[in-house]
Amino acid sequence: MPNEPVITAAAASHTGAAQAGDTQAGDTPRIARDVNTFIGGYPWRHIPHPEPDVLVRVLAREGVRSAWVGHLPSAFHRDPSHGNAQLLAALEPHRGTLHPVPAVRPGWPGWRSALRDGVARGAPAIRAYPQLWNMGVGDAQLVRLAEGCAEEGVALLLTTRFEDLRQRHVLDTAADLSAAHVRAIARAGTGARLVVTAAGREFIEEVHWGLTPAERALVTYDFSWVWGPPTDELASLVRTLGPEAFVYGTMWPLRLTQGPRANLELLPDALRASMLAHLAM
Amino acid sequence: MSPDAPLGGTGPLIDVHAHFFQAGCGRHDWDALNTSRLRGGARIGITWHVASVLGSWGATSPVYFQSPRDTAAGNDAMLALQRGHAGVVRSYVAVNPNDTAAACIEIDRCVPLGAVGLKLAAARRCDDPLLDPVIERARHHGLPVLHHIWQHRTRHWPSQDISDGADLAVLAQRHPAVSFILAHIGGGGDYAHTFAAVRDVPNIFLDLSGSGTDRGMLDDALQAVGPRRLLWGADITLCTGLAKLWALEAVGLDDAQLAGVRWANAARIFPSGAFPGLPDVPDA
Numbered sequence: 001m002p003n004e005p006v007i008t009a010a011a012a013s014h015t016g017a018a019q020a021g022d023t024q025a026g027d028t029p030r031i032a033r034d035v036n037t038f039i040g041g042y043p044w045r046h047i048p049h050p051e052p053d054v055l056v057r058v059l060a061r062e063g064v065r066s067a068w069v070g071h072l073p074s075a076f077h078r079d080p081s082h083g084n085a086q087l088l089a090a091l092e093p094h095r096g097t098l099h100p101v102p103a104v105r106p107g108w109p110g111w112r113s114a115l116r117d118g119v120a121r122g123a124p125a126i127r128a129y130p131q132l133w134n135m136g137v138g139d140a141q142l143v144r145l146a147e148g149c150a151e152e153g154v155a156l157l158l159t160t161r162f163e164d165l166r167q168r169h170v171l172d173t174a175a176d177l178s179a180a181h182v183r184a185i186a187r188a189g190t191g192a193r194l195v196v197t198a199a200g201r202e203f204i205e206e207v208h209w210g211l212t213p214a215e216r217a218l219v220t221y222d223f224s225w226v227w228g229p230p231t232d233e234l235a236s237l238v239r240t241l242g243p244e245a246f247v248y249g250t251m252w253p254l255r256l257t258q259g260p261r262a263n264l265e266l267l268p269d270a271l272r273a274s275m276l277a278h279l280a281m
Numbered sequence: 282m283s284p285d286a287p288l289g290g291t292g293p294l295i296d297v298h299a300h301f302f303q304a305g306c307g308r309h310d311w312d313a314l315n316t317s318r319l320r321g322g323a324r325i326g327i328t329w330h331v332a333s334v335l336g337s338w339g340a341t342s343p344v345y346f347q348s349p350r351d352t353a354a355g356n357d358a359m360l361a362l363q364r365g366h367a368g369v370v371r372s373y374v375a376v377n378p379n380d381t382a383a384a385c386i387e388i389d390r391c392v393p394l395g396a397v398g399l400k401l402a403a404a405r406r407c408d409d410p411l412l413d414p415v416i417e418r419a420r421h422h423g424l425p426v427l428h429h430i431w432q433h434r435t436r437h438w439p440s441q442d443i444s445d446g447a448d449l450a451v452l453a454q455r456h457p458a459v460s461f462i463l464a465h466i467g468g469g470g471d472y473a474h475t476f477a478a479v480r481d482v483p484n485i486f487l488d489l490s491g492s493g494t495d496r497g498m499l500d501d502a503l504q505a506v507g508p509r510r511l512l513w514g515a516d517i518t519l520c521t522g523l524a525k526l527w528a529l530e531a532v533g534l535d536d537a538q539l540a541g542v543r544w545a546n547a548a549r550i551f552p553s554g555a556f557p558g559l560p561d562v563p564d565a
Contacts (some may be wrong), residue, residue, distance in 0.1 A: 046474070065417035120318030157391045164493055167432065227492065229522030231344055241384045256494040258524035265288050266321055 001081075031064045031279050033099075034155065035125070036197040036222050036249025038072035040083070042162070046168040050253040052090050056097055061109045062257050064248070066097050068157070069129045072254075074103045074160070081114060088121050095122070099265035101157055103127045106145035115148050125155035127196060131177045138184040146185050147189055155193040158182060160177035160203060160225070162254060179206040194219045196248050201226050201233040208241055222249025224259060228266040238271045287326025289526045293544040295558055296322070297462060298427060298490040298514030299332035301370075303358035305351075307340030319366065325526070326542065329556050333400040334359040334425075338557040342543040344405040345429075345441040349383045352376055356387065360394050371429060371555060373400035378415045388418040392441040397555040398462075402429040403441035408451035413454035416456045425550045427488070428452075432470030439519065445470070446478035446485075453485050460484055460550035465516050467491030467525070472498055476505035483510070486550065489529075489542075492521050499532050501524060508538035512547050 050072065059067055069091060074083025074112045080103035091098045103110050103117040115126060127147050128142065135142055149156045161176045184194055186207070196207070196219065204221050211219065223246055227233045227272050234264055237247070250257040264279075287294075301318065302311035321332055334355035336347030347355065352375065359372045374391035376384035378401060388399060399419040405411055407428055419426050431438065434445040446463060453461045461484055466472045468491030480487040487502050487510060503512060515522025515531070529542060537545075548555070549562040 045495075046497065048500065163495075164469060166470050167493070170333055170435070227518045230317035230519065231517070234520075253496055256496055256524050257529050258527040259494045259521060262288070262523035262527065263520040266324060266523065 034067040040072040106141035148189040150192040160198040289325040295544040295547040299330040306338035355361035373398040375400040407444040427462040446475035465491035467493030488514040490516035
């Protein structure tokens with residue numbers, strides 16, 4: 001039952017690991033992967049237990065087989081290399097379930113070798129944060145990174161935002177990633193697969209319908225920031241873009257893992273079935 | 282779980298912060314939105330939607346600064362929805378306190394028609410003494426007051442005269458006999474500020490609604506005010522409400538406390554008989 005506690009209060013208190021959000025998916029069909037997770041702390045607020053062993057337990061409870069995992073502090077570092085090293089080391093005991101997604105800052109000395117090293121260590125994707133690196137729309141460095149990802153056969157993962165605009169720390173002044181950023185990378189003809197996380201409905205539609213059919217086939221989105229009823233934005237997007245435009249991403253440990261699962265459960269039956277079949281692959 | 286079982290479990294469940302739309306709201310899909318809310322609510326297992334219509338939703342006066350005419354029209358629409366869905370819908374009477382006399386008259390008009398709570402949005406900062414006669418009418422009728430809140434007011438935001446937890450604490454301390462529902466801790470802003478601001482104000486209850494689903498938010502809310510001052514709600518986005526309902530299972534509540542957050546805490550502060558089929562819960 002979805003409302004059956006998985007960890008008792010006493011156990012939660014004892015382990016210190018359970019947090020609101022770490023409940024069981026019950027008989028929800030399994031999801032192949034959560035592409036949008038992190039380990040590590042966040043500079044602007046406390047987040048509870050952002051550790052890999054907790055993530056492994058959460059995935060099991062949520063019925064998700066594996067996760068792509070970034071290193072959250074690295075997003076805010078000038079040089080992500082130290083964070084990447086921490087990420088690779090921290091995930092090593094969980095190889096097979098947690099897959100590292102290192103951050104590669106194009107233009108930073110040695111970025112190409114960082115990309116190759118990450119791929120050699122099993123990274124299925126590379127994270128980039130143009131909005132935190134002051135890279136504008138059409139920045140040639142982003143195109144070169146996309147080219148590098150395509151050559152290595154890995155996806156380029158872009159994060160639209162980490163938090164709701166309305167709650168940000170006074171020093172957290174970076175703008176959200178823009179849809180124009182994504183369109184520019186997708187239009188560059190690199191052949192790179194792009195995974196866009198934490199985008200809202202309007203952003204997704206603006207990118208999708210702003211690309212050629214060939215370009216849009218290379219861009220997928222998680223729906224962690226798309227709403228269900230009564231506005232039924234997710235249902236509308238699944239009808240218009242198709243399930244193949246979507247991947248499963250929760251933004252753990254920043255947000256509750258139950259969000260996307262709830263959104264899926266509230267879809268009309270046929271749409272839910274098509275999404276679950278797609279996301280199980 | 283059976284495919285037909287409520288996603289949110291089979292126990293009673295009160296959404297203390299719901300909204301519906303009306304024909305005069307300027308949206309062609311207003312009825313579809315209402316239908317979707319009721320359908321989604323049934324899927325989740327919401328026993329009662331306690332809802333408001335905020336005037337014309339901006340069509341003929343601003344959402345948060347409703348004209349008296351739109352205020353009455355919105356409340357009429359809400360009460361009509363209550364009559365049309367008498368088994369699942371209850372109404373707040375929503376007013377703009379700037380026209381204090383009209384607001385008081387509107388409250389007195391709507392309570393006999395079935396309103397069970399007072400909704401105040403963002404037409405006047407809530408620590409303003411101008412609100413006192415309006416709150417007094419709520420006290421007279423035994424209504425809880427659901428107040429729209431921006432979690433930590435650090436600057437002016439357009440289209441609303443916002444209040445935060447500290448502002449509501451001022452109002453609540455002036456009216457200790459009235460129960461105040463602090464709206465949507467997931468509805469924008471810094472909820473951590475809210476928790477600190479209202480921790481020691483016992484007549485403020487936190488509604489868990491809003492699109493925000495930050496991990497740790499529910500745990501911190503519980504730690505700040507305890508289980509008897511938490512109320513489940515969804516506001517506009519039912520998916521985030523369901524996510525938080527599931528997440529409540531892991532914050533360390535026992536069965537009675539969880540039932541409290543799901544419905545019994547609400548039943549305690551709304552008027553006796555507001556939710557037919559659910560037992561009255563006396564204030565301990």
